[in-house]
Amino acid sequence: MEKRVYNFSAGPSMLPLSALERAGAEITNYAGSGMSVMEMSHRSKVFQKIFDDTQAKFRRLMNVPEGYKILFLQGGASSQFSAVPLNLIGKTGKADYAVTGNFSNIAFKEAQKYGQISLAASSADANHTYIPAQDQLKLDPQASYFYYCANNTIYGTEWPYVPDTGDVPIVCDMSSDILSRQVDVSKYGIIFAGAQKNMAPAGLTVVIVREDLAGQELPYTPLMMNYKTMIDKDSMYNTPPCWCIYMLGLVLDWLDEQGGVPGMEKIKHAKAQMLYDTIDASRLFTCAARADSRSDMNVTFRSASEELDAKFVQESIAAGFTNLKGHRSVGGMRASIYNAMPVEGVEALCDFIRKFDKEN
Ligand SMILES: Cc1ncc(COP(=O)(O)O)c(C=O)c1O
Structure with a gap:
């Protein structure tokens, strides 16, 4: 094998070598099935086991409590910028956003299509070089949810604390630091992350949803963005990103070893x-x-x-x-x-x- 480089890409980024090698060894014939995971029906028993095992490993490693569903979706983290307001804002029509970088700013603007969105905090005054403190957050107790991005991939800042929002559910984009630090999932309403940094190849978006928050979507919510649909069908309303889910399983095995x-x-x-x-x-x-x-x-x-x-x-x-x-x-x-x-x-x-x- 040619020497691998140290790849400092912001994403897609390095995957554990052991996961890549296992995928390589299994690429034409997975577990005696005579086919690649890439070629399998997502409704087959073999794939269903990969799916179930990966979901269970994720739940165990991330300590996801009962009452939360783990969804394996497509559309990238960016699709959640729309899915979050579409599913959650119906409660009061209002939401609070902390803008601490590029991606929370995109999410903030996207949400404005669907309700009354308040800027709970912004670090734009100092080119997003810092994370606002708890006492700088302007929180509305009537907000349907509070939104923030845990790690700002472009600016290199990371929230050192979980905001206290009282009874308002917290929605968090953890795309660039998921599985790198312990998270008390019970403090959150929704956690989502694109896979292509700490989890798997691009194409998979993991969403952890507190079940009681689903089912209140706006009437025009696209079918594919409806958390309830995806919960009811266990992420298999349509074809899920099968290969990425398999790769996530291999990465989680490696994470276990760490x-x-x-x-x-x-x-x-x-x-x-x-x-x-x-x-x-x-x-x-x-x-x-x-x-x-x-x-x-x-x-x-x-x-x-x-x-x-x-x-x-x-x-x-x-x-x-x-x-x-x-x-x-x-x-x-x-x-x-x-x-x-x-x-x-x-x-x-x-x-x-x-x-x-x-x-x-
Ligand atoms: C924190 C964060 N959120 C969202 C995104 C967008 O993710 P995607 O390309 O999966 O839509 C990125 C991409 O780098 C990111 O770093």
């Missing part, structure tokens, strides 16, 4: 701390995010000059790293160090940063 979510939380925090320490100790680089709001998943940093940033990115490619260029709205660099990024990858990046810092 000590589950608590084990992963320690590993990922150590990786992030190592990288932040290296950046903080450098002469050239500073972090984009405020210290108390830094993300353990997406580390955003820059030098004082765009030319030097460009040189860093260019030399990093020659050194065996990819996708370290920052998002255009932030500039600089971004190292996405999701669960599957090995510790060695972060160590190698830290060495590279120290060397670059000395030489420039």
